[in-house]
Amino acid sequence: MDRQAGLSVRVKLTLSYAGFLMVAGFLLLAAVWVFLLRYVPERAMLINAEDNAHLNGVFPVRSSLLNVFLPRAAAVLAFLLVFGLVGGWILAGRMLAPLTGITNAARMATSGSLSHRIRLPGRKDEFRELADAFDAMLARLEAHVAEQQRFAANASHELRTPLAVSKALLDVARADPTRDTGELVDRLHAVNTRAIDLTEALLLVSRADRRSFTRERVDLSLMAEEATETLLPLAEKHGVTIETRGDITPTTGSPALLLQLTTNLVHNAIVHNLPEEGAVWVTTGVRPKTVVLTVENTGEQLTPELAATLTEPFQRGTERVHGDHPGVGLGLAIVKTITHAHDGTLTLTPRPAGGIRVTVELPAVSPHSGPVSEIGHVPR
Numbered sequence: 001m002d003r004q005a006g007l008s009v010r011v012k013l014t015l016s017y018a019g020f021l022m023v024a025g026f027l028l029l030a031a032v033w034v035f036l037l038r039y040v041p042e043r044a045m046l047i048n049a050e051d052n053a054h055l056n057g058v059f060p061v062r063s064s065l066l067n068v069f070l071p072r073a074a075a076v077l078a079f080l081l082v083f084g085l086v087g088g089w090i091l092a093g094r095m096l097a098p099l100t101g102i103t104n105a106a107r108m109a110t111s112g113s114l115s116h117r118i119r120l121p122g123r124k125d126e127f128r129e130l131a132d133a134f135d136a137m138l139a140r141l142e143a144h145v146a147e148q149q150r151f152a153a154n155a156s157h158e159l160r161t162p163l164a165v166s167k168a169l170l171d172v173a174r175a176d177p178t179r180d181t182g183e184l185v186d187r188l189h190a191v192n193t194r195a196i197d198l199t200e201a202l203l204l205v206s207r208a209d210r211r212s213f214t215r216e217r218v219d220l221s222l223m224a225e226e227a228t229e230t231l232l233p234l235a236e237k238h239g240v241t242i243e244t245r246g247d248i249t250p251t252t253g254s255p256a257l258l259l260q261l262t263t264n265l266v267h268n269a270i271v272h273n274l275p276e277e278g279a280v281w282v283t284t285g286v287r288p289k290t291v292v293l294t295v296e297n298t299g300e301q302l303t304p305e306l307a308a309t310l311t312e313p314f315q316r317g318t319e320r321v322h323g324d325h326p327g328v329g330l331g332l333a334i335v336k337t338i339t340h341a342h343d344g345t346l347t348l349t350p351r352p353a354g355g356i357r358v359t360v361e362l363p364a365v366s367p368h369s370g371p372v373s374e375i376g377h378v379p380r
Contacts, residue, residue: 017088246284249291
């Protein structure tokens with residue numbers, strides 16, 4: 001924004017300090033006049049030395065004192081003005097010195113450098129709180145930008161693969177017009193379906209990250225039941241049993257996004273499981289200020305380090321992905337984004353017996369604050 005040039009804050013503070021000092025000096029001199037000089041007589045007094053032996057010396061009149069007082073009062077005010085300007089300039093400079101570091105950091109951030117930190121030394125005050133808040137903001141921005149850059153690079157790589165395969169299939173069909181195109185069409189359809197799924201997942205992540213949704217009251221236990229019923233055929237195909245239990249868990253958010261979150265968790269728990277006789281447990285519960293959705297499954301042993309990376313986009317962890325349901329590598333990344341968009345927390349913990357426990361904790365709402373969105377009205 002273009003602004004007209006004005007006085008700096010240091011000059012304004014200097015003038016304020018000097019002005020305040022001048023006012024204080026003027027009031028002090030006025031008090032001397034009001035409470036002292038007013039009792040000095042305007043005319044000379046005649047004193048009887050015999051009756052007032054204890055009174056000796058000369059008693060000046062008011063006019064004589066004014067002639068002496070006013071020049072010296074003016075000199076004192078002039079000194080206070082100079083002292084206030086010089087002292088105020090130095091004091092304002094010392095007080096505003098921390099703003100220089102904050103301003104420089106802001107300019108560097110504007111130019112694209114987010115690695116700089118102010119780290120203002122000293123004890124806690126308003127400037128230190130501002131500097132610490134600015135450092136925290138820079139750290140979050142740097143992490144967010146780095147995450148977005150990784151996400152864009154991974155998304156470009158993932159989208160390039162199906163497009164390259166589609167181009168190769170079309171080149172094969174064009175080079176050999178007499179070839180049976182049935183197999184090529186099937187493969188092209190599968191590749192195109194994967195590209196569409198990936199694009200829709202990217203759009204879902206973007207929508208959740210912008211928080212461009214209307215909040216409604218939602219019961220997570222109903223979402224868990226809906227996701228379980230939808231994915232039951234997939235679980236039967238993989239030989240996985242699903243157990244759902246828990247209490248009513250009212251929260252607020254987007255029914256569509258929360259259903260997507262629950263579906264992704266249950267889907268991941270099914271396809272990333274044991275080859276045979278696997279199990280998935282879906283549990284909902286209520287805590288004092290939050291509601292909890294927990295999805296556990298059996299599977300291979302995972303380290304805490306590997307579990308911490310599974311929410312990164314396009315991170316598939318191990319070779320447990322089944323060929324018929326490879327996914328697009330955004331399942332838990334979508335869960336993480338939706339959870340954060342709903343002011344919740346996501347925790348991934350390896351199970352000692354194998355598999356993983358995923359816990360989503362969201363803010364709770366009072367069960368009597370309004371009707372909960374029915375599962376039948378959840379947008380698909």
